[in-house]
Amino acid sequence: MAEDLKLRRYKPATCDNYLRCARAFVAYHRKPPQQMGLDEVRAFLLYLAEQRKIAEATQHQYVAALKFLYATTLGRPEVAVAIPWPKVPQKLPPVLSGTEVEALLNAIGSVKHRTIVLTAYGAGLRIDEVCSLRVEDIDSKRNLIHVRNGKHGRDRYVMLSAPVLTALRIHWRAERPAGPELFPGRMQGSVISHEAVRSALREAARRCKLHKRVTPHVLRHSFATHLLELGTDIRVIQALLGHRSIRTTVRYVRVSQAHVGRTRSPAEVLGTQEAKKKLG
Known part of the structure; x- marks a missing residue:
C-alpha cells in the first residue's frame, strides 16, 4: 500500500494517515486484509463510530484509506465502491477577530x-x-x-x-x-x-x-x-x-x-423607484 501511495504521488502526511488507518483495521480483526471483505470493513467502521465515538470527519479519513486499500492495492474495487461515506456535518469554522x-x-x-x-x-x-x-x-x-x-x-x-x-x-x-x-x-x-x-x-x-x-x-x-x-x-x-x-x-x-450585516434587504426598497426598476 505504501508503494501504491508513493506511485500516485500522495503527500507524505496523507501516506502516513492512510497507512495508520489501514494498520488499525488489520489490528482490529487480527488477520490480513486479503482475507477480509466488506463485512469486516463495516464491522470496523461501526466499532469506530459506536465504541470509539470518533468524529464524522475522522471516520471520513478511515473510509478514504480503506477505499484506497481495496480499490488500488488489493484490486477489489467492488468492495471499495460498497464502503459508505459518512455524512459529515457542515459546521461553521471558528474565526478570530x-x-x-x-x-x-x-x-x-x-x-x-x-x-x-x-x-x-x-x-x-x-x-x-x-x-x-x-x-x-x-x-x-x-x-x-x-x-x-x-x-x-x-x-x-x-x-x-x-x-x-x-x-x-x-x-x-x-x-x-x-x-x-x-x-x-x-x-x-x-x-x-x-x-x-x-x-x-x-x-x-x-x-x-x-x-x-x-x-x-x-x-x-x-x-x-x-x-x-x-x-x-x-x-x-x-x-x-x-x-x-x-x-x-x-x-x-x-x-x-x-x-451579512452590510447586505440590504429587498424590503428596504419596496415602494421606491429602485424597486420598480430592479424588482419589477
Missing part, C-alpha cells in the same frame, strides 16, 4: 514562531505550506509568496504583505538559515514541525486568555473571513486559498457577520 489575532501575535515570544504565525495568517497558508517555505519562495520585488506543492500537489502565488515581509527580514537576520529552508527544523535539511507551531499557538492563546479554539487552520479561516469583510471578491479568495471548488470557499460567506 482582528483584535484577537493581534493579541495572539503579541503573546508569542519566539521571533521564529511569531513570523510563522503571521505569515500563515497574512497569506492564508496551510500549516504544511508555511512550514515548508523556502528562501527562494519569497519574491519581495513582486510582493508574492510562491506556495509549492500545496493541497492536491498544486502550486500557487499568494500576496506578500509589508508586515509579513518585515517580519521575515527580522527572522532572517536573527536566524540566518544555513539551507534553503526558511523555517528549518533541528535536523539538517528538515523543516520546523507542525506540532511546534501548534504548541506555540496554544501557549499564546493561554497567555492572552483566548477562550476560542486556536489552530493554524483557524488562522486560515480568519484570513479568508477578514478578506471577505474587507470587500475582497470571493473568486480572489478562492484563488488565494487554493480551493479547487468555489463551494468550499462559499463556506466563508456564511461565517462573515459583517458581510
